[in-house]
Amino acid sequence: MSTAAGTMDHHDHDHHHHAPSGITRWLFTTNHKDIGSMYLWFSFIMFLLGGSMALVIRAELFQPGLQLVDPHFFNQMTTVHGLIMVFGAVMPAFTGLANWMVPMMIGAPDMALPRMNNWSFWILPFAFAILLASLFMEGGGPAFGWTFYAPLSTTYSSDSTALFVFSVHIMGISSIMGAINVIVTIMNMRAPGMTYMKMPLFVWTWFITAFLLIAVMPVLAAAVTMVLTDKYFGTSFFDAAGGGDPVMFQHIFWFFGHPEVYIMILPSFGIVSAIIPAFSRKPLFGYASMVYATAAIAGLSFLVWAHHMFTTGMPVAAALFFMYCTMLISVPTGVKVFNWVATMWRGAITFETPMLFALAFVILFTIGGFSGLMLAITPVDFQYHDTYFVVAHFHYVLVTGAIFSIMAAAYYWLPKWTGHMYNETLAKWHFWVSLISVNVLFFPMHFVGLAGMPRRIPDYALQFADINQIVSIGAFVFGLSQLIFLVVVVKCIRGGEKAPAKPWEGATGLEWTVPSPAPYHTFDTPPEVK
Amino acid sequence: MSDNQATPNSPPNSGPVVKRLLLVVVGMFGFGFALVPLYEVFCEITGFNGRTSNEAAAVNTRAVDTSRSINVQFITRVNQSMPWDFQPEVKSVRVHPGETKVVNFLVENRTGNNMVAQAIPSVAPGEAGLYLNKTECFCFEQQPLAAGDTTAMPMQFYLDPEIPAHIHTLTLQYTLYDITANATPDVLATMLAN
Numbered sequence: 064m065s066t067a068a069g070t071m072d073h074h075d076h077d078h079h080h081h082a083p084s085g086i087t088r089w090l091f092t093t094n095h096k097d098i099g100s101m102y103l104w105f106s107f108i109m110f111l112l113g114g115s116m117a118l119v120i121r122a123e124l125f126q127p128g129l130q131l132v133d134p135h136f137f138n139q140m141t142t143v144h145g146l147i148m149v150f151g152a153v154m155p156a157f158t159g160l161a162n163w164m165v166p167m168m169i170g171a172p173d174m175a176l177p178r179m180n181n182w183s184f185w186i187l188p189f190a191f192a193i194l195l196a197s198l199f200m201e202g203g204g205p206a207f208g209w210t211f212y213a214p215l216s217t218t219y220s221s222d223s224t225a226l227f228v229f230s231v232h233i234m235g236i237s238s239i240m241g242a243i244n245v246i247v248t249i250m251n252m253r254a255p256g257m258t259y260m261k262m263p264l265f266v267w268t269w270f271i272t273a274f275l276l277i278a279v280m281p282v283l284a285a286a287v288t289m290v291l292t293d294k295y296f297g298t299s300f301f302d303a304a305g306g307g308d309p310v311m312f313q314h315i316f317w318f319f320g321h322p323e324v325y326i327m328i329l330p331s332f333g334i335v336s337a338i339i340p341a342f343s344r345k346p347l348f349g350y351a352s353m354v355y356a357t358a359a360i361a362g363l364s365f366l367v368w369a370h371h372m373f374t375t376g377m378p379v380a381a382a383l384f385f386m387y388c389t390m391l392i393s394v395p396t397g398v399k400v401f402n403w404v405a406t407m408w409r410g411a412i413t414f415e416t417p418m419l420f421a422l423a424f425v426i427l428f429t430i431g432g433f434s435g436l437m438l439a440i441t442p443v444d445f446q447y448h449d450t451y452f453v454v455a456h457f458h459y460v461l462v463t464g465a466i467f468s469i470m471a472a473a474y475y476w477l478p479k480w481t482g483h484m485y486n487e488t489l490a491k492w493h494f495w496v497s498l499i500s501v502n503v504l505f506f507p508m509h510f511v512g513l514a515g516m517p518r519r520i521p522d523y524a525l526q527f528a529d530i531n532q533i534v535s536i537g538a539f540v541f542g543l544s545q546l547i548f549l550v551v552v553v554k555c556i557r558g559g560e561k562a563p564a565k566p567w568e569g570a571t572g573l574e575w576t577v578p579s580p581a582p583y584h585t586f587d588t589p590p591e592v593k
Numbered sequence: 594m595s596d597n598q599a600t601p602n603s604p605p606n607s608g609p610v611v612k613r614l615l616l617v618v619v620g621m622f623g624f625g626f627a628l629v630p631l632y633e634v635f636c637e638i639t640g641f642n643g644r645t646s647n648e649a650a651a652v653n654t655r656a657v658d659t660s661r662s663i664n665v666q667f668i669t670r671v672n673q674s675m676p677w678d679f680q681p682e683v684k685s686v687r688v689h690p691g692e693t694k695v696v697n698f699l700v701e702n703r704t705g706n707n708m709v710a711q712a713i714p715s716v717a718p719g720e721a722g723l724y725l726n727k728t729e730c731f732c733f734e735q736q737p738l739a740a741g742d743t744t745a746m747p748m749q750f751y752l753d754p755e756i757p758a759h760i761h762t763l764t765l766q767y768t769l770y771d772i773t774a775n776a777t778p779d780v781l782a783t784m785l786a787n
Binding site: 175176239243246247250251277278279280281282283284285286289297299300303304305306308311314315318319376377378381 | 606607610611614615617618619620621622623624625626628629632639641647672711713719720768770771772775
């Protein structure tokens with residue numbers, strides 16, 4: 064039984080066979096831990112790639128005028144940076160964490176649909192290969208922004224748009240398969256006694272996220288398909304001359320797009336809700352309210368899409384409806400922030416790196432939430448719309464929100480994944496350099512945006528020069544400091560202090576009952592949950 | 594555990610859940626496309642987005658409300674790839690609600706080619722669109738014009754007497770698009786035969 068082909072059929076449920084080695088282990092694996100690791104590595108590579116594109120943008124914007132790249136390439140960089148970070152970095156990182164942690168947290172031996180799991184990962188590299196290849200084609204890659212508004216993506220786009228469309232289709236199929244897997248796993252594979260209201264919040268938030276994914280990723284697929292037929296097959300979904308409407312594109316896109324932004328933040332809430340109690344050595348305050356708040360945010364996310372479109376000329380009644388619904392979201396979000404703070408209240412807090420990232424998440428995500436609240440106010444949105452204020456807002460919620468929570472999760476569970484403690488000194492360096500540089504990078508963007516600097520431009524008025532230089536310096540420091548993270552992770556995989564089964568004193572949950580590193584197969588016999 | 598089980602870890606009952614979730618996925622893909630007609634209907638019913646009906650309205654049978662009059666302004670523009678000249682005969686007219694008026698729009702095909710145009714209307718404020726009834730409009734049909742020709746395209750309308758009192762001015766804008774490439778095949782042929 065030494066050939067890979069011979070063992071792959073049943074290695075995933077039989078301890079006595081050796082797992083196939085080499086590349087076939089990764090190609091054919093149906094093991095949730097292997098697939099989780101591949102997702103996490105893939106997302107980290109994409110993070111560095113998308114980050115380098117951001118650095119091209121920041122290098123060009125270091126001073127006014129056109130220096131390094133031509134405007135068309137600049138537009139391709141903003142577009143592909145956005146697409147890669149959303150679909151290649153944040154979403155696969157969360158899917159990777161779900162793969163690793165959800166089965167272990169609910170006491171399941173694996174994901175419910177292990178073969179589909181393998182597929183949903185392995186189509187992703189192809190999707191991004193197609194997208195990146197389009198950059199090298201004649202006429203360039205997508206340059207219409209990650210939101211691909213018609214008619215930019217139809218009438219005015221380059222010939223490679225079909226590649227963009229197909230790569231988004233594949234990314235969508237991958238996310239949908241991942242989401243179905245998570246839902247089926249959570250519904251069917253919980254250990255005896257693991258009732259819904261006993262599930263860790265990471266599981267709950269992912270459960271709700273997965274429903275959002277299967278609800279809106281197909282709508283994105285429909286939108287890109289309409290762009291495809293408008294551009295290549297003569298339909299007029301978004302072309303007024305043929306009876307269509309370009310504003311309708313924005314409605315369809317943001318009907319997907321707004322739930323999508325919660326897809327990228329709800330799992331973060333779950334991560335932070337695991338880490339803060341662990342390092343405060345207190346149980347999470349308000350568990351049930353956390354679950355209901357997550358569900359409320361997910362429900363409301365379907366009623367707020369047009370707040371991205373206040374300047375399209377909407378009737379006052381509609382603008383008010385979307386404004387109030389948007390502001391309403393701050394209520395369940397406020398419940399969550401309150402619960403995290405209340406969890407820490409009078410706790411015996413220690414500040415290991417996961418906790419530092421989680422704390423930074425709570426504070427900086429809240430700043431992003433507040434600027435979101437400002438943007439929600441229709442009359443003032445006319446000033447902020449399409450300025451750097453918007454860029455500052457969504458980078459606060461996505462970088463210091465989603466990405467910081469992913470970093471927190473990585474540090475929190477690295478001992479469980481590798482069996483070694485990571486280097487706390489280096490990790491703290493990573494945290495502090497990231498924390499300072501990320502604020503140098505994104506905080507001044509608020510001011511330059513309020514002063515009127517539009518987003519997605521390669522050149523700008525002279526009065527914005529100083530702030531843009533500061534921002535660019537922050538960007539390069541932040542980008543390079545992520546290499547410290549790479550060093551920490553690689554060192555932790557290679558060796559380091561042996562990690563006990565439960566390296567964090569206050570941590571709770573089934574994942575800490577198995578040894579570190581977690582064996583290839585866990586919970587073959589389901590644990591009893593009391 | 595036997596080796597011939599395909600997916601030993603998936604419990605036997607995951608099939609129904611997967612099927613239901615796949616139905617949701619297919620349904621939402623369809624819903625994405627269904628948003629197109631839903632959007633049309635929604636805009637038509639509410640007048641959001643400055644839509645007006647694409648079909649001729651019935652001739653007014655209700656009394657003309659001479660107690661007030663509304664200023665109806667006309668704006669014309671051509672899409673950037675459209676080389677025609679396009680002007681309203683008058684910039685604005687004052688009408689009583691219920692009163693029927695005809696306004697001509699003048700076009701000139703300044704190219705050396707026979708072309709077909711389509712005019713797309715938009716009304717501001719959006720809610721007024723519901724009360725603008727066009728009994729005849731060049732925008733209902735594709736408009737062919739031979740190279741170098743000029744013509745006057747008529748539009749006949751009346752405002753519904755129910756139009757809210759707070760609307761004193763209504764702006765009707767037409768954008769002209771070049772649809773020669775996608776025009777109904779016989780439109781040009783019919784024109785040339787005449």
